[in-house]
Amino acid sequence: xxxxxxxxxxxxxxTGKKLTVTCSQNMNHEYMSWYRQDPGLGLRQIYYSMNxxxxxxxxxxxxxxxxxxxxxxxxxILESPSPNQxxxxxxxxxxxxxxxxxxGSRLTVL
Amino acid sequence: xxxxxxxxxSLSVQEGRISILNCDYTNSMFDYFLWYKKYPAEGPTFLISxxxxxxxxxxxxFTVFLxxxxxxxxxxxxxxxxxxSAVYFCAASATTSEKLVFGKGTKLTVNP
Numbered sequence: 001x002x003x004x005x006x007x008x009x010x011x012x013x014x015t016g017k018k019l020t021v022t023c024s025q026n027m028n029h030e031y032m033s034w035y036r037q038d039p040g041l042g043l044r045q046i047y048y049s050m051n052x053x054x055x056x057x058x059x060x061x062x063x064x065x066x067x068x069x070x071x072x073x074x075x076x077i078l079e080s081p082s083p084n085q086x087x088x089x090x091x092x093x094x095x096x097x098x099x100x101x102x103x104g105s106r107l108t109v110l
Numbered sequence: 111x112x113x114x115x116x117x118x119x120s121l122s123v124q125e126g127r128i129s130i131l132n133c134d135y136t137n138s139m140f141d142y143f144l145w146y147k148k149y150p151a152e153g154p155t156f157l158i159s160x161x162x163x164x165x166x167x168x169x170x171x172f173t174v175f176l177x178x179x180x181x182x183x184x185x186x187x188x189x190x191x192x193x194x195s196a197v198y199f200c201a202a203s204a205t206t207s208e209k210l211v212f213g214k215g216t217k218l219t220v221n222p
Binding site: 004033035040041043044045048058090092094097099100101102103104 | 116119142144146151152153154155156159199201203205209210212213214215
């Protein structure tokens with residue numbers, strides 16, 4: 001089954017404790033992206049990757065890092081999480097402009 | 111600057127009636143438009159798309175209309191069903207880029 005898998009789905013953490021949200025897709029897509037969804041703000045792009053070892057900032061990259069060492073994986077790293085990073089995060093991969101989304105990771109930073 | 115705008119945060123319709131969700135864009139380079147549907151606790155799922163060479167695309171109960179001169183698109187759902195209750199996101203991109211720009215979403219409620 002074609003899918004984008006994110007882990008963890010839910011996480012509560014404390015300010016400053018580094019965390020990684022993993023994302024894996026099994027569709028051999030070259031393009032992958034991270035979004036955050038916040039009330040009243042819709043989906044905002046954090047980072048994206050056009051292919052292995054090629055990443056670029058989206059609209060709200062501050063406080064996040066990513067890496068793309070393999071085609072299927074695109075982890076999102078929060079080196080020092082802060083409460084304003086409390087959000088719902090979505091990973092997505094794309095073929096020909098159509099994005100396929102994971103189920104989301106709800107992160108709470110206390 | 112918001113390049114894709116969905117000016118109605120919410121919409122409520124009766125079952126069996128038509129739902130019309132609207133979207134405006136400002137970037138004239140956009141030439142590919144998509145609608146995504148999102149249920150609570152799930153990721154957005156692709157619903158329907160249209161390229162700028164067309165002004166209408168239909169898929170079952172869902173039709174998307176594009177008015178390039180007005181930089182406006184709309185999604186029509188006929189007839190609306192309670193299962194259509196969800197948040198609908200409009201998105202746009204330029205063929206030169208894979209990047210999708212999303213609107214803020216419209217929450218549709220279809221009442222039985």
